[in-house]
Amino acid sequence: MSEQITLSLSEVKSLSESILTQHGFNADHANAITEIIYSNQLADCHSHGLFRLFMCTESIRSGRVSGTAQPIIEDAGPAVIKANAQDGVSLLAMQAAMPKLISKAKHNGIAALAINRCFHFSALWPEVEILSQAGLAGMAMLPSHAWVAPAGGTRGLLGTNPFAFSWPRDGQVPFTFDFATSQFARGEIELYRRAGKPLPEGVAIDQEGQPTTDADAAMQGAMLTFGGHKGSALSLMIELMAGPLIDDLTSKESMAFAEDKPEAPYHGEIILAFDPDLLSGGQRAANQQRAERLFADVIDQGARLPSQRRQAAQQRNLARNAVNIPKSLYDDLITLQSL
Amino acid sequence: MSEQITLSLSEVKSLSESILTQHGFNADHANAITEIIYSNQLADCHSHGLFRLFMCTESIRSGRVSGTAQPIIEDAGPAVIKANAQDGVSLLAMQAAMPKLISKAKHNGIAALAINRCFHFSALWPEVEILSQAGLAGMAMLPSHAWVAPAGGTRGLLGTNPFAFSWPRDGQVPFTFDFATSQFARGEIELYRRAGKPLPEGVAIDQEGQPTTDADAAMQGAMLTFGGHKGSALSLMIELMAGPLIDDLTSKESMAFAEDKPEAPYHGEIILAFDPDLLSGGQRAANQQRAERLFADVIDQGARLPSQRRQAAQQRNLARNAVNIPKSLYDDLITLQSL
Numbered sequence: 069m070s071e072q073i074t075l076s077l078s079e080v081k082s083l084s085e086s087i088l089t090q091h092g093f094n095a096d097h098a099n100a101i102t103e104i105i106y107s108n109q110l111a112d113c114h115s116h117g118l119f120r121l122f123m124c125t126e127s128i129r130s131g132r133v134s135g136t137a138q139p140i141i142e143d144a145g146p147a148v149i150k151a152n153a154q155d156g157v158s159l160l161a162m163q164a165a166m167p168k169l170i171s172k173a174k175h176n177g178i179a180a181l182a183i184n185r186c187f188h189f190s191a192l193w194p195e196v197e198i199l200s201q202a203g204l205a206g207m208a209m210l211p212s213h214a215w216v217a218p219a220g221g222t223r224g225l226l227g228t229n230p231f232a233f234s235w236p237r238d239g240q241v242p243f244t245f246d247f248a249t250s251q252f253a254r255g256e257i258e259l260y261r262r263a264g265k266p267l268p269e270g271v272a273i274d275q276e277g278q279p280t281t282d283a284d285a286a287m288q289g290a291m292l293t294f295g296g297h298k299g300s301a302l303s304l305m306i307e308l309m310a311g312p313l314i315d316d317l318t319s320k321e322s323m324a325f326a327e328d329k330p331e332a333p334y335h336g337e338i339i340l341a342f343d344p345d346l347l348s349g350g351q352r353a354a355n356q357q358r359a360e361r362l363f364a365d366v367i368d369q370g371a372r373l374p375s376q377r378r379q380a381a382q383q384r385n386l387a388r389n390a391v392n393i394p395k396s397l398y399d400d401l402i403t404l405q406s407l
Numbered sequence: 408m409s410e411q412i413t414l415s416l417s418e419v420k421s422l423s424e425s426i427l428t429q430h431g432f433n434a435d436h437a438n439a440i441t442e443i444i445y446s447n448q449l450a451d452c453h454s455h456g457l458f459r460l461f462m463c464t465e466s467i468r469s470g471r472v473s474g475t476a477q478p479i480i481e482d483a484g485p486a487v488i489k490a491n492a493q494d495g496v497s498l499l500a501m502q503a504a505m506p507k508l509i510s511k512a513k514h515n516g517i518a519a520l521a522i523n524r525c526f527h528f529s530a531l532w533p534e535v536e537i538l539s540q541a542g543l544a545g546m547a548m549l550p551s552h553a554w555v556a557p558a559g560g561t562r563g564l565l566g567t568n569p570f571a572f573s574w575p576r577d578g579q580v581p582f583t584f585d586f587a588t589s590q591f592a593r594g595e596i597e598l599y600r601r602a603g604k605p606l607p608e609g610v611a612i613d614q615e616g617q618p619t620t621d622a623d624a625a626m627q628g629a630m631l632t633f634g635g636h637k638g639s640a641l642s643l644m645i646e647l648m649a650g651p652l653i654d655d656l657t658s659k660e661s662m663a664f665a666e667d668k669p670e671a672p673y674h675g676e677i678i679l680a681f682d683p684d685l686l687s688g689g690q691r692a693a694n695q696q697r698a699e700r701l702f703a704d705v706i707d708q709g710a711r712l713p714s715q716r717r718q719a720a721q722q723r724n725l726a727r728n729a730v731n732i733p734k735s736l737y738d739d740l741i742t743l744q745s746l
Contacts (some may be wrong), residue, residue, distance in 0.1 A: 145516030145685035147486045177484030178679070180517045182686055205652060221710035225701075233644045243647070245640040277708075295634025301584040301713045302641075305572045307701055308582070312694035313544060315687035318701050338686075340517070340679075346484035347521055347677075348654035355651035362564075362646055362657050369616075371560035374640045 071395040080109050080391060084121060087405050091125040093135040093157075100160040107194040109391050112381035115255060116191040118393060118401060123189050124157070125404060127331040133157065133187045141165045147176040150314075153186030158337060161186060162195060170202045173341035181339040182314035188212075189332035192232035193246035193375065199341050200234040200242035208232045209306040210337040213323040216250045217290040219300035222277025224290040227319030227333075228254060229306040236344070238356055241382070243363060245374035249303040251294045257286050310338045410734040419448050419730060423460060426744050430464040432474035432496075439499040446533040448730050451720035454594060455530040457732060457740060462528050463496070464743060466670040472496065472526045480504045486515040489653075492525035497676060500525060501534055509541045512680035520678040521653035527551075528671035531571035532585035532714065538680050539573040539581035547571045548645040549676040550658040552665065555589045556629040558639035561616025563629040566658030566672075567593060568645040575683070577695050580721070582702060584713035588642040590633045596625050649677045 075083070084105050088098035101124060109117030127133040137156030141164055144150040149168050153161035161183050172179035192208045199206030212227030232246035251271045260267050261283035272286030273279055280286055293299035311318040316336025317325065325334050344352045366373055385391050414422070423444050427437035440463060448456030466472040476495030480503055483489040488507050492500035500522050511518035531547045538545030551566030571585035590610045599606050600622035611625030612618055619625055632638035650657045655675025656664060664673050683691045705712055724730050 144688050145682070146514065147518070148516030148685050150688055175485065176515060177487030178517055178519045179486070180681070180686065205647070217708070218705050218710045221705065221708040223708055225704050225708070231641075233640070235644075235647050243643070245644070247637045247640065249637075294637050297713070298586045298588075298633050298638070300710075301572075301586065302570075304582070304701070304705070304713070305574075305584070308544070308574050308698055309681070312698040312701075313681060313683055313686050315690040315694055318697060320701070320704065321697070342519070342648070342652060343484070344652055346487050347519065347652050349483050349489055351654040355654055358657060358660070359647055359651040362643070362651070362659070365564050365659065366557050366560065366643070369556070369560040369562055369564070371557040371639075374636070374643070 072392040073395045073398050074390050074392055075398070076390050077106070077110065077385070080118065081106050083401060083405070084118060087121050087401065088124060090405060090407070091135070092128050093124075097135055097137075097157060097160050100163045101157055103163070104159055104190045104194050108191055109393070110382050110385050111378045112385070112391070113191060113378060114393070119397060120189055121401060121404060123332055125407075127157075127187055127189070130329045130331045132329070132334075133331060139164050141168060144182070147172055147179040149179070149181045151181060151183045153183060155185055155334075156187070157332070158183050158186035158188045159190060162337075162339075166198050169339065169341050170199065170204060173199075173204050173343050174345075177343050177346035179341050181341070182316075183337040183339070184314060184316050185334075186337065187332040187334050188337060191246055192230050193234070193244050193378075195339060196232045196234035196246070197242055197244055199339075200236040200244065203236050203344070205236065205342040205344060206232075206234045207340040207342075208337065210310045211307055211317065211319040211322060211335050212333050213326065214318075214320040215254060215291050216293055216303065217273055217277070218304065219293065219297040222273065222290075225320055226293065226300070226303045226307060227322070228291070229303045229319070231302065231306060235359065237360070237363075241375075241379045243359075243373060243375070247294075249293050249299050249306060250291045251299075252291060254291070257283050257291065261287060310336050314338055411731040412734045412737050413729050413731055414737070415729050416445070416449065416724070419457065420445050422740060422744070423457060426460050426740065427463060429744060429746070430474070431467050432463075436474055436476075436496060436499050439502045440496055442502070443498055443529045443533050447530055448732070449721050449724050450717045451724065451730070452530060452717060453732070458736060459528055460740060460743065462671055464746075466496075466526055466528070469668045469670045471668070471673075472670060478503050480507060483521070486511055486518040488518070488520045490520060490522045492522060494524055494673075495526070496671070497522050497525035497527045498529060501676075501678075505537050508678065508680050509538065509543060512538075512543050512682050513684075516682050516685035518680050520680070521655075522676040522678070523653060523655050524673075525676065526671040526673050527676060530585055531569050532573070532583050532717075534678060535571045535573035535585070536581055536583055538678075539575040539583070542575050542683070544575065544681040544683060545571075545573045546679040546681075547676065549649045550646055550656065550661060550674050551672050552662040553657075553659040554593060554630050555632055555642065555658075556612055556616070557643065558632065558636040561612065561629075564659055565632065565639070565642045565646060566661070567630070568642045568658070570641065570645060574698065576699070576702075580714075580718045582698075582712055582714070586633075588632050588638050588645060589630045590638075591630060593630070596622055596630065600626060649675050653677055
């Protein structure tokens with residue numbers, strides 16, 4: 069393990085905010101982005117924690133990401149909110165629209181938030197957990213770039229298309245998952261490439277559309293979805309739900325828009341909220357117990373709930389009011405802060 | 408291939424209706440069930456076509472399935488309909504509630520239908536295609552019986568938990584998929600067992616929770632989800648969304664309720680409807696073209712859209728106004744008709 073240093077939780081926040089404002093994000097954007105980076109770092113999700121500040125600052129330096137865009141939030145139907153991020157990072161639009169999504173879901177039983185015209189770099193679990201903190205179930209999905217081939221195909225078309233879900237538990241951390249519909253994350257293949265290690269079977273195809281375990285060939289070719297044709301179908305659904313359904317880009321369109329610039333992908337996102345009170349016909353309490361029996365049955369047979377490891381890290385780091393990060397990352401962040 | 412006979416499409420319907428009424432379903436239930444059995448048989452989906460009449464008639468003979476239940480359809484929120492099937496087969500409740508779901512989705516942008524207290528034996532794709540025929544995107548899911556182990560687990564807890572999605576295409580058959588979140592369908596394992604063939608790896612575990620390729624041991628043990636921990640997470644979501652969220656049974660509760668009776672499983676179902684007009688902010692037409700480019704990109708690289716094979720069978724059988732079924736099935740149905 070590389071040399072680690074310990075940062076207090078308030079240092080995580082202040083370091084993130086200072087780097088973001090230093091690079092041109094206004095206070096509102098810096099706060100919104102920091103909130104999510106902090107959530108990830110608190111949970112030891114290093115890839116989406118402070119490490120993401122490099123992507124944020126590269127994105128704004130490329131010149132197309134607005135650090136001052138004011139999101140426009142409007143009703144698009146009694147149970148639909150549209151949040152136009154106006155070429156900013158998604159997170160300020162998401163945070164501004166979330167209270168409206170919550171109130172619409174509690175009034176209607178179900179509601180949808182479409183975030184449009186946003187640059188996106190963050191994990192989805194903190195977003196659906198905002199809903200579960202409000203007592204709602206939440207679902208979120210979005211495209212990315214066309215790195216992933218559909219089942220039976222030969223080249224990239226689909227994004228790594230994450231899908232997240234959260235269920236509110238009384239007095240406990242929520243049941244949450246957040247997974248890419250690609251078999252591997254893009255960064256994982258890059259790690260294999262750097263380590264010169266062969267990929268497992270079933271992760272990627274080469275430029276000719278043939279199965280490959282060579283990480284270089286995979287980066288030139290395409291990744292595969294998890295779960296064969298079922299994962300591929302799900303990924304196509306995510307393209308539709310977070311693209312054409314809400315008037316925003318598919319992964320292929322997003323990749324063309326990016327023109328190989330080192331930015332976060334530009335596209336849309338859909339978040340759905342479900343009210344257990346209305347949907348259960350007022351039987352929420354009894355059904356919370358039913359859900360708890362389901363979770364207990366998972367754990368009793370030695371299996372894990374999807375986010376158990378992450379949630380344990382959250383609890384641990386909250387209790388000690390600190391996180392550990394690699395010293396090399398810290399040094400790079402301090403350099404970034406002074407650029 | 409076994410000996411086949413040809414039935415006209417009207418013979419499919421009249422045979423189904425006559426068997427169902429003969430066994431105690433009233434005309435409304437017989438029509439609703441026949442509509443879905445017909446859709447499946449038309450599409451050469453034999454496992455959910457006329458073959459299902461054996462399960463229907465066994466279910467009603469077991470004495471707990473009502474053939475005359477009048478579903479109660481009521482609003483449970485501005486964007487939520489609850490359909491209480493009152494211990495009948497799900498399909499009459501589904502059909503009675505669908506026009507309300509469609510009108511709520513078109514008014515609100517998104518809406519949910521919870522079907523409760525129903526016996527369920529049908530594929531989900533015809534249900535989400537009712538939504539796409541009305542110009543809406545649709546999603547449906549439900550539990551079944553606790554035959555499937557969660558990832559990392561040792562025994563059955565989850566159902567085969569199907570998930571279906573449909574997207575409306577102008578002037579074309581919809582984009583639709585409908586898959587079990589178990590790696591295999593239960594019936595597939597039974598076919599391996601009868602043929603004395605070993606199962607592929609990764610499909611099942613034995614009673615000790617160890618991987619097995621023995622179909623007998625698999626039937627005694629548990630099935631696995633598709634796609635490892637991601638498929639398992641999705642299956643848990645389906646337990647929650649179509650169980651506690653809507654005040655209905657989990658797969659484990661449904662299996663306990665069944666007491667090994669040869670009935671269709673008893674539980675709930677959730678169907679979600681999404682209006683592309685409202686969710687796209689009135690940009691439906693341009694986004695239909697965007698979706699069509701996505702589909703064309705799948706096909707151009709030699710991959711198939713999920714339901715292409717089924718939809719080709721539908722077109723073929725519609726054009727010739729007939730379907731083929733095995734003569735042995737037909738003979739058994741004629742016997743059933745006279746019981």
